[in-house]
Amino acid sequence: MVTNKYDSIYQDIAAQIESGxxxxxxxxxxxxxxSEAYGTSRETxxxxxxxxxxxxxxxxxxxxxxIVLDIGRFDFPxxxxxxxxxxxxxxxxQFHTTVHELYVMKPDSFLQNELKISAKExxxxxxxxxxxxxxxxILDKSFFVKKYVPGLTKEICEDSIYAYLEGxxxxxxxxxRKEITVEECTDEDRTYLDxxxxxxxVVVRNNVFLDNASLIEYTESRHxxxxxxxxxxxxxxx
Amino acid sequence: MVTNKYDSIYQDIAAQIESGxxxxxxxxxxxxxxSEAYGTSRETxxxxxxxxxxxxxxxxxxxxxxIVLDIGRFDFPxxxxxxxxxxxxxxxxQFHTTVHELYVMKPDSFLQNELKISAKExxxxxxxxxxxxxxxxILDKSFFVKKYVPGLTKEICEDSIYAYLEGxxxxxxxxxRKEITVEECTDEDRTYLDxxxxxxxVVVRNNVFLDNASLIEYTESRHxxxxxxxxxxxxxxx
DNA sequence: CAGTGGTCTAGACCACGAC
DNA sequence: TCGTGGTCTAGACCACTGA
Numbered sequence: 101m102v103t104n105k106y107d108s109i110y111q112d113i114a115a116q117i118e119s120g121x122x123x124x125x126x127x128x129x130x131x132x133x134x135s136e137a138y139g140t141s142r143e144t145x146x147x148x149x150x151x152x153x154x155x156x157x158x159x160x161x162x163x164x165x166x167i168v169l170d171i172g173r174f175d176f177p178x179x180x181x182x183x184x185x186x187x188x189x190x191x192x193x194q195f196h197t198t199v200h201e202l203y204v205m206k207p208d209s210f211l212q213n214e215l216k217i218s219a220k221e222x223x224x225x226x227x228x229x230x231x232x233x234x235x236x237x238i239l240d241k242s243f244f245v246k247k248y249v250p251g252l253t254k255e256i257c258e259d260s261i262y263a264y265l266e267g268x269x270x271x272x273x274x275x276x277r278k279e280i281t282v283e284e285c286t287d288e289d290r291t292y293l294d295x296x297x298x299x300x301x302v303v304v305r306n307n308v309f310l311d312n313a314s315l316i317e318y319t320e321s322r323h324x325x326x327x328x329x330x331x332x333x334x335x336x337x338x
Numbered sequence: 339m340v341t342n343k344y345d346s347i348y349q350d351i352a353a354q355i356e357s358g359x360x361x362x363x364x365x366x367x368x369x370x371x372x373s374e375a376y377g378t379s380r381e382t383x384x385x386x387x388x389x390x391x392x393x394x395x396x397x398x399x400x401x402x403x404x405i406v407l408d409i410g411r412f413d414f415p416x417x418x419x420x421x422x423x424x425x426x427x428x429x430x431x432q433f434h435t436t437v438h439e440l441y442v443m444k445p446d447s448f449l450q451n452e453l454k455i456s457a458k459e460x461x462x463x464x465x466x467x468x469x470x471x472x473x474x475x476i477l478d479k480s481f482f483v484k485k486y487v488p489g490l491t492k493e494i495c496e497d498s499i500y501a502y503l504e505g506x507x508x509x510x511x512x513x514x515r516k517e518i519t520v521e522e523c524t525d526e527d528r529t530y531l532d533x534x535x536x537x538x539x540v541v542v543r544n545n546v547f548l549d550n551a552s553l554i555e556y557t558e559s560r561h562x563x564x565x566x567x568x569x570x571x572x573x574x575x576x
Numbered sequence: 577c578a579g580t581g582g583t584c585t586a587g588a589c590c591a592c593g594a595c
Numbered sequence: 596t597c598g599t600g601g602t603c604t605a606g607a608c609c610a611c612t613g614a
Contacts, residue, residue, distance in 0.1 A: 104602070130580060141604045146581085159512065159551040163580045163611040167551055171515050273574050274397065277409050280568040282520065282540060300538060300563055302520060313397040313405055325538055330518040332570075336511050342583070368599065379585045384600085401592040401599045 106147035109138055113148065117157050117168055124170035128158060156333035171333060184230065184240070185260040193232065199257045200292060201227035204246060211243055214307060214318040222246040226257050227292070235294045237327040242319040249316070265316075274311035280304050280330065289322055302328040344385035347376055351386065355395050355406055362408035366396060394571035409571060422468065422478070423498040431470065437495045438530060439465035442484060449481055452545060452556040460484040464495050465530070470565075473532045477560040486554050503554075512549035518542050518568065527560055540566040 116122040128134070131149065135142045149166055152158045158166045188195050207215065207223050215223065223243045230238035242261070244252065248271060256264045265271045285301050295301075301322050308317040354360040366372070369387065373380045387404055390396045396404045426433050445453065445461050453461065461481045468476035480499070482490065486509060494502045503509045523539050533539075539560050546555040 106602080132580085141606095142581095143605090144603060147602090149581095156513070156515075159547070159549070160581070161550055161612095162582065163613085164550075165580065169551060275394070275571065275573045277394075278570045278572055280518065280566075280570075282538075282563040282566055298538075300520075300536075309397070311397070312399055312402075313407060325520040328518075328520055330568075332516040332518075333513065334516055335513045344583080370599085379587095380600095381586090382584060385583090387600095398600065399593095400601065401594085403599065 105138075105140055106144045106151070109134075109140070109145065109148035110151040113152060114155070114157055117152075122168050124168050126168055127164075128166040128168065130165060154335070185263070196231040197258050198229050198231065198236075199226065199254050200229060201225055202252065202254055202257055207243070211318065215243065215245055215315050217245060217315075224249060224252050226252065226261070228257060229292050232327075235296075235324075236292060237294065237324040239289060239292045239322040240319060241322070242317060244317050245315065248310070248314070271316065272311040273308060273316075274313075275309050277307045278304065279306075282325075293322070293324060295324060296326070298325045300325060343376075343378055344382045344389070347372075347378070347383065347386035348389040351390060352393070352395055355390075360406050362406050364406055365402075366404040366406065368403060392573070423501070434469040435496050436467050436469065436474075437464065437492050438467065439463055440490065440492055440495055445481070449556065453481065453483055453553050455483060455553075462487060462490050464490065464499070466495060467530050473534075473562075474530060475532065475562040475565040477527060477530045478557060479560070480555060480557040482555050483553065486548070486552070509554070510549040511546060511554075512551075513547050515545045516542065517544075520563075531560070531562060533562060534564070536563045538563060 113122070113128070117124075122128070128149075129137065131142050131145050134145045134149075138145065149158065149160060152166075153160055156169060156171045158168055160166045184195070184197075203225055204222050205225050206219065207217060207221060211217075211223060212219060212221075215221075217223070223246055226240075226242040226244070228240045228242070229236040230240065244261075249265065249269065252261070252264075262273060266273060281303050282300050283303050285295060285299055289295060289301050293301075302325060304319075304321040304323065306317070306319045306321070307315060308319070310316050351360070351366070355362075360366070366387075367375065369380050369383050372387075373383045376383065387396065387398060390404075391398055394407060394409045397407055398404045422433070422435075441463055442460050443463050444457065445455060445459060449455075449461060450457060450459075453459075455461070461484055464478075464480040464482070466478045466480070467474040468478065482499070487503065487507065490499070490502075500511060504511060519541050520538050521541050523533060523537055527533060527539050531539075540563060542557075542559040542561065544555070544557045544559070545553060546557070548554050
């Protein structure tokens with residue numbers, strides 16, 4: 101996709117690891133060998149290796165080499181910075197999305213704060229449920245700043261809003277603040293979800309930013325307890 | 339702590355942001371100005387800025403500059419890669435730790451798999467509760483590979499095992515796989531925790547690795563529902 | 577000892593935004 | 596057009612590992 105040299109090297113090696121061509125627990129070629137093999141400088145190779153390291157593919161060990169890790173990375177079915185559709189596809193899960201609400205509204209003080217906008221701005225409200233094996237297990241309540249997202253349709257919301265934002269509107273989703281808590285179910289949860297008798301629900305709150313650091317979206321993803329799972333790879337930062 | 343040039347620049351700028359000397363939503367000096375100010379090359383400045391970006395301090399905008407973000411980063415009271423003590427201190431929370439179990443054992447097949455060790459290895463089991471405002475709200479069940487951690491004492495477990503590993507044993511905690519789910523309470527939970535009537539519990543599972551990619555620890559952190567909160571800063575990886 | 581990854585430099589060209 | 600951050604290069608020295 102991106103045409104960087106280091107990014108394409110990253111993708112190449114990552115693909116080799118995922119396909120098993122590069123075996124787990126074995127050593128990568130040294131940085132010097134890689135720079136020769138890819139016909140590039142060592143610094144560029146290092147950028148690619150750092151990406152692999154950050155994404156949990158390899159571990160670099162000083163004076164020894166880089167070894168391939170075997171951490172299952174692609175199994176975090178929690179919506180967040182990645183669009184729900186992308187995650188579902190990656191995990192190979194089949195979900196059906198139903199749009200329950202889609203309209204423009206004025207933000208209350210809570211939304212004004214979460215989206216850092218004034219009372220005069222307008223926002224889209226989108227309420228969707230995600231259904232799997234006949235059970236509605238996730239309720240997504242999303243709010244988009246209308247200034248950045250002038251038009252939204254039921255079709256877009258049923259497919260992928262992120263694909264629309266990035267593909268059609270040319271907006272770049274860049275980063276997010278994510279918060280996970282467990283809370284008591286609301287009447288809304290009971291209305292829209294098949295709660296299976298649970299009185300609590302996992303709430304994932306997301307404030308999503310564009311690459312110019314503007315807030316574009318606030319979403320509450322409400323997951324049924326037993327269907328929630330979040331997997332992360334984290335490096336120790338000092 | 340570390341003597342890198344780019345790391346000390348990172349820490350310097352991060353401190354300026356946290357102290358408010360660099361105001362939120364304002365621009366940093368350009369990379370050229372910074373490299374002159376710090377008397378270093380631009381690539382070194384860029385390494386420092388990338389750290390700031392990865393940690394949620396700034397957002398870099400091409401052809402414009404780097405702006406200071408105002409994402410509250412230091413509020414994730416969930417044990418994980420950072421030691422419980424470090425997190426508690428950062429959040430300014432007072433916890434009291436009680437060691438309930440501390441002994442050496444043979445790993446069952448579950449632990450053999452989680453720690454990737456053979457049945458002949460030995461592991462430390464450490465069970466601790468964390469108490470706040472008179473309530474025992476977190477149960478940590480940790481298993482350390484004895485090969486790497488020969489001696490453990492009640493005093494170490496009450497203080498900080500990580501400080502012992504890194505300070506005394508000179509081991510480098512490097513990365514972890516983390517998984518968050520919600521499960522039904524066990525009798526053990528009911529024995530050790532003040533569950534306040536809840537029938538479910540948040541379980542955070544951690545597989546912790548050293549910098550040579552060896553697994554050293556598997557921990558189950560069991561949090562009372564209403565006291566659990568996980569906050570993350572995530573960049574879109576694409 | 578040679579090879580490794582970690583750091584650092586002083587250049588270079590590019591695409592893009594603002595003026 | 597000028598300044599910005601993004602990419603890339605071809606060196607260099609270091610500390611450490613392993614033979």
